[in-house]
Amino acid sequence: GENVEQHPSTLSVQEGDSAVIKCTYSDSASNYFPWYKQELGKRPQLIIDIRSNVGEKKDQRIAVTLNKTAKHFSLHITETQPEDSAVYFCAASMDSNYQLIWGAGTKLIIKP
């Protein structure tokens, strides 16, 4: 079955710098890749997603890139702000299967 690996487990960056979180997946049939942000004690919330027919997607300060050949996708956050501090999860799924397979999460710390 599908397996999703996420790195790093913890990422500390200076406020204003960029942050990059990477995920790899094992099943080439996966075609949907969302990213979630979870603040302490709260529910995960979808922040951006990408489908396999697209290589990159941007939404203001966040972007996701997908390399189907290498089977990895990345979350990029530019001009980081204190409110970006949270745990970020990547996931993968196939259209024919409702189940999302989750990465283990990355704790992002923004240093003032």
Added chain:
Amino acid sequence: DGGITQSPKYLFRKEGQNVTLSCEQNLNHDAMYWYRQDPGQGLRLIYYSQIVNDFQKGDIAEGYSVSREKKESFPLTVTSAQKNPTAFYLCASSATGGAGGAFFGQGTRLTVV
């Protein structure tokens, strides 16, 4: 808020007691899920349902049971067979094929006393 509601927000369970967590959605989503999250950890799938009257076990189904009698509702029962139930429980729903991602309820924090 968000179209998917979990209740209660906090729940305390005595040893040997069954408890039921409620999850209701008005998003007209076919699929619903239950996840368990331990402190500082990721999401582990307990059960999921793709259609009414049908559900499948996830990775950690032992000690839990679910039902899906209505499209809008997917309650989770934590039974006395679950030896370490203290955790944060999250319910989610999604449209066909996971498109648009999963939307989460606000979670139920269960503590054994």
